[in-house]
Amino acid sequence: MDAERGLLALMGSGETSPTMVTLHRELVAHLEPEPGAVVLETPYAFQVNRDDISSRARDYFRRSVGLVTSVAPEAADATWGDSDGVRDRVRRAAWVFSGPGSPSYALERWAARGMDEVLVERVRRGYGVTVMASAAACTTGFAALPVYEVYKAGHAPAWLDGLDMFGALGLPVAVIPHYDNAEGGTHDTRFCYLGEPRLSALEKELPAESAVLGIDEHTALIIDLDSSAARVWGRGVLTVRRRGVSTLIPAGTSFTLDVLRGLVSGEEGAHTARPQPGSADPSLVEQPAGDAPATLEEVVNDLEGRFDAAREKRDARRMTEFVLALEAAIAEWGADMEEDQGGGEWARTVLRGLVRQLTAPAQQGMLEPERSLGRVLAPLLEYRRRLRAQGAYGQADELRDVLARGGVEVRDTGGAGLWLLSDAPPRPSRE
Secondary structure, eight states: OOOOSOEEEEESSOTTSGGGHHHHHHHHTTSOSSOOEEEEOGGGTTSTTHHHHHHHHHHHIIIIIOOOOEEEOSSOBTTTBSHHHHHHHHHHOSEEEEOSSOHHHHHHHHHHHTHHHHHHHHHHHTOSEEEEETHHHHTSSSEEOOHIIIIITOOOOOOEEOOOGGGGGTOOEEEESSTTOOTTTTSOOHHHHTOHHHHHHHHTTSOTTOEEEEEOTTEEEEEETTTTEEEEEESSEEEEEETTEEEEEETTEEEEHHHHHHHHHTTTOOOSSOOOTTSSOTTOEEOOOOSOOOOHHHHHHHHHHHHHHHHHTTOHHHHHHHHHHHHHHHHHGGGOTTOOSSHHHHHHHHHHHHHHHHHHHHHTTSSOIIIIIHHHHHHHHHHHHHHHHTTOHHHHHHHHHHHHHTTEEEEOOSSSOEEEETTSOOEEOOO
């Protein structure tokens, strides 16, 4: 296994979403088949649904990346042994991943178990692929932000001692993921829910030679520890912020760690605009970034808009296509470890609404059921048949219930299935 090529990847968010599949595959492409791959559950280990989160993560990496992983336990384990055994496995793993949760909890637990030294050592040695995302990314600087305590519990903003994984690279930085967060709507939730006033206050407590490293959502900073080369990947920017003045490095930009050190220390000056090829800083080389990947919310909004346009044209076939595309997107995003803030349930609510709208025209006499509704239902019922064949009875029942709420009853028979509208005779389907 070629784990001697060291890579450090920091992700601002979306670490187990469809947006990061391409990057994950790239990060492990040089590893031999079935490398030692470990998921550190520590940041979210205090959550009652930690087993479900771990299961979704393992399924994501297996299905989307082709990577078989194991989860490092928080306590002694018959397979892993005591803390020494866990540390040794993580130290030797070709690939290590840690993601969402609480930065303060992770730092406390890792320090108590000596895992902090192991993680820093991986960077210092330039060994293996180390992926730190969301809360875990927040722990990697010399100073770390206690997100839960500040945003959820109302504690006064204050820095914690971080892992300082960047210390070995000569980069005194505090890392802030979710840098461009906009969930607050009317209130400022940028900078990992800090907002500008609190970040400005915290900046004053940092040493003069240090800076804040901000990573936008669905964006990553990848550092090749062998060549000291770095690049920004994804849909947003990497921000180097010193005393309120920011250098914005867009996705697709490659640069050396010497350039980053200069920006952090202020020696190279600070740019207030995004660097472009041929600008004053020739060390920042911008590459084509391609189409920015979408979030689940953007996918849902886009498909809902397309559905509405098709409905205006009374195009039942296209309406059905967009419903099926939305269902596929929800399934794709189902493994996202951060999908615990209602996004998935909101998307499913939209899906149910669209399915109900598919049946409404026929119910109101706007479309002739046999010709129009039958064409709409055929692919939906075929999809339900596949779900049942795969043993996904819960999802199949949910689709049946959604159709029922839209006025279409599906009856499972020993042979072919039947569907019917209210006060209408049963109609055979191919299910």
